[in-house]
Amino acid sequence: MWIATSAPMPRRPSLIHRNAPLTPTGRLRLARCVVDDGWPLRRAAERFQVSHTTAARWAGRYRRHGAAGLHDRSSRPHHSPRRTPALVEERVLRMRREHQIGPLRLAARAGVAASTAHRILQRHGLPPLATLDRATGEPVRRYERSRPGELVHIDVKKLGRIPDGGGHKALGRAAGRKNRNGTGHAFLHTALDDHSRLAYTEHLPDEQAATCADFLRRAAAWFAARGVTVERVLTDNAWAYSKNTWHHTCRELGIRPRWTRPWRPQTNGKVERFHRTLLDEWAYQRPYTSEGERQAAFPDWLDWYNYHRPHTGISGRTPASRITNLSGQHN
Structure with a gap:
């Protein structure tokens, strides 16, 4: 379900929803038919093989935001009242930096579920420990020589x-x-x-x-x-x-x-x-x-x-x- 907002979200052209009936280009054509050319919504919906409500949604966004409003938006809710408190997240992140431990051990020390610790790490873009140099905590830099015998x-x-x-x-x-x-x-x-x-x-x-x-x-x-x-x-x-x-x-x-x-x-x-x-x-x-x-x-x-x-x-x-x-x- 798409959530209307007061301003267009950043453009993400490569992440079209797999069930979307229209691409941003198709949405723009539909919206222009309704807004610029005066087509009735039902005629535009039938022409582009979408529902009446879908045609109304894209026409409305085009009126409010122009072509930029026809790109996909994040489905993330505006408010997450059950999200882990910021202090707990900071404690998990601090222990990860200091001790280089994974979600199971972080969960035991922070008093949260392992799945919660995993989501916190993902939310802040921290990679799995297997991809890190355990001595420095930095991502492992992999390389390969371009020809046999070079090394x-x-x-x-x-x-x-x-x-x-x-x-x-x-x-x-x-x-x-x-x-x-x-x-x-x-x-x-x-x-x-x-x-x-x-x-x-x-x-x-x-x-x-x-x-x-x-x-x-x-x-x-x-x-x-x-x-x-x-x-x-x-x-x-x-x-x-x-x-x-x-x-x-x-x-x-x-x-x-x-x-x-x-x-x-x-x-x-x-x-x-x-x-x-x-x-x-x-x-x-x-x-x-x-x-x-x-x-x-x-x-x-x-x-x-x-x-x-x-x-x-x-x-x-x-x-x-x-x-x-x-x-x-x-x-």
Whole structure:
């Protein structure tokens, strides 16, 4: 239901009500027929296939406000006597700014319903916490390089090895705890292209400077074999990436090294997100009976990720599809 007001509301041409029988242009034609050309309301209503009251409404608005009065208006009521008091809204907003908490916890602290806290946040244009940087409270700024190889993210994921016979997933908590002694860790070194999300991963025994430098050489060669020249690499500030070994290797390969800001892993978020996917869909996807069994399953999973798995971060395409002709070359 439309509510008449004494002055026209701001123009909103792109938000036509889905059930509106007339667009603003049609309303203007109808109103001009009645007001300027003297048509009877019933004749105009029949001509434009609307009710008599609808024709009268648009003709009346045209008389009072001209063409500007024929655009859609907000259906918000003039008065909301049951709206949450301003002091309560201010308390909710203050706690959101100070503590960075969501509607459920805000509701418990402010003494209102969670739905009420949610509406307050929406009314004041505060985005969901998932879209914010938790350290600063600022919206996360997402970026993507324009071409493959312009930036490659590199990171290491430390992963506990599975003992022979299986760990707790295969044997249960108690037996798995007894069988895990001396298994150690595997180190998953990953190089992931920022533009395409194409990934190269190796299982290595450690994350020492020499190991990381050798991995970079192999990763650069792997990308080159697929038509991608690595121009820059982005790493965190781990010890291995600050040594001269890393600097010399980058210089030797013609690659410019870059580092994330301290305590800001979000800067390298694409490879961090890849490692989470890797853990969910390969490392912990099923109970393995040995580390060898899990490692044997990895090449097929990585092939599936690069060539067949739709990636939501690139509109459902596969990483290989963003590398020129790479998908067509793969069997």
